[in-house]
Amino acid sequence: MSQTAIKTTLPIWQIAFRPFFLAASVFITFGFILWALVLSNSLPASISQYQPYGGWLVWHSHEMIFGFVQAIAIGFLLTASRNWTGQAGISSNMLKAIVLFWLSARIAWLIPATPMVLLMLLDAAAPLLATLGLAQTLAMGEKQQGKGSQKYNWPFVILLAAFTLIQIIFHLLLTFQAENITHLMQVAVLMMAGMTLWVSGRVLPFFTRARLQAPAGDLPKGLLEFSMTSSWLIIPLFLMTQYFDNNALSLTxxxxxxxxxxxxxxxxxxxxxxxxxxxxxLWSLYLAFGWLIAGYVLIAIDLLMGINNASTGVPLPWLHAMTIGGLLTMIISMMARISLGHTGRKILALPYMAFCFALLQAATLIRLLGPSVAPGIAYVMAILCIILALSIFLFHYGKILWLPRADD
Known part of the structure; x- marks a missing residue:
């Protein structure tokens, strides 16, 4: 896209992070409000019997990961790829198409009678188009910068393609083998955790150095490869533990x-x-990284204690340590930073953003510890903390994401 075309395009469509960060944040806030009403049996009487496609629990599980986290990942990768390659990235029309498919899928999920095939295609369309757009940008970068210049970025194309495939598998399982949906969603969370550790491990040292003017320490040889290999290896191993009751497998x-x-x-x-x-x-990013690490520790504890989600039917602690403490905190912190930096603003915490990040830590702790004390109250209290945190973010960043750059 030429600079002239960019200038004549509405700011919201000039770069991928803008529509995805804004739309996904509004959606997740709405989603948590709705989920809080469901958990507290507070839906209006006129819709008290209403169920979205797949039922409330399936809707919540799917939309938190594939409706929200995946949308943020798409917005981030399509934006970051411009910096990696020095290219303009996807066109505004392609960006509009990806957002339209994403939004259509969110609406279709709320319609109980949506045909499975239609919803499956809508769910798969956004990550598929994002995969093609990212691949095109990286290919153009290699054409200009030389073959192999993007070798560390091509795996993100594979990852987006994998999420396209998982969307298709999800709907097939929900229709024909619904008992396996829980396992697929756990795999999706672990994949998102691995991707987050991968990305944040690349940018966290840079962010730290840029803000504190302190050089990052050198990683020992092989540490990155070992840490990421073990993080990815957990996914197939954990999946097998859900189907095979084997002590050696659980220990491994x-x-x-x-x-x-x-x-x-x-x-x-x-x-x-x-x-x-x-x-x-900065500390919000470090805490998010730490919660993902804590999630791995909790997985190990659960396995060593012989706890099995399939048999208990209760979400295990690692799931919310990773999703709320890890993914949600990392996402809001990264969105806050990227939205400032890519709109020509100083990267400083806006008023009450520290409180926003603290609320997410409180929500994680309440969700992990509260159920053993007061289950019903704990669930709603944790969600209220999340809703308040998201409201603070949207108060500041809604207009930043919509309006032109500060230096235009």
Whole structure:
């Protein structure tokens, strides 16, 4: 896209992070409000019997990961690829098409009578188009910068393609083998966690150095490869533990989870510099990274204690440590930073953003510890903390994402 075309395009369509960050944030806020009403049996009487496609629990599980987290990932990758390659990226028309398919899928999920095939195609369309758009941008970058210049970025294309395939598998399972949906969603969370550790491990040292003017420590040779290999290895191993009751398999998976936790924790310690604790735009990222590590530790504990989600039917602690403490905190912190930096604004915490990040930590702790004390109240309290945090974000960033750059 030429610079002239960019200038004549509405700001919201000039770059991928803008529509996806804004639309996904509004959607997730609405989603949590709706989920809080469901959990507290507070839906208006006129719709008290209403159920979305697949039922409330399936809707919540799917939309939190594939409606929200995946949308943020698409917006981030299509934006970051411009910096990686020096290219303009996808056109505004293609961006509009991806957002339209994403939004159509969100609406279709709320219609109980939506045909399965239609919803499956809508769900798969956004990540598929994003895969093609990202691949095109990387290919153009290699054409200009030389073959192999994007070798560390091509795996993100594979990852987006994998989420396209998972969307198709999800709907087939929901229709023909609904009992396996829980396992697929756990795999999706672990994939998102792996991708988040991968991306944040690349940018966290840079963010720290840029803000504190302190050089990052060198990683020991092989640490990155070991940490990421163990994080990805957990996914097939954990999936097998859900189908095979085997002590050796559970022990192997627990060891892999502890290896991932220890090696990722070591990376995080090497990233850390004095002054991080005084910068909300940094400590929020470090805490999010830490919650993902905690999730691996909790997986190991669950396996060693012989807890099985399939048999208990209750979400395990690692799931919410990773989704709320890890993914949600990382996403809001990254959105806050990217939205400022890519709109020509200083990257400083806006008023009450530190409180926003603190609310997410409170929500995670309440969700992990509260059910053993007061289950019904804990669930709603955790969601209210999340809704308040998202409201603070939208109050500041809704207009930033919509309006032109500060330096235009």
């Amino acid at each position: 998976t627990a060891i892999a989870a502890l290896c991932a936790a220890a090696s990722q924790g070591y990376r995080l310690a090497l990233f850390y510099r004095p002054g991080v604790a005084q910068e909300p735009m």
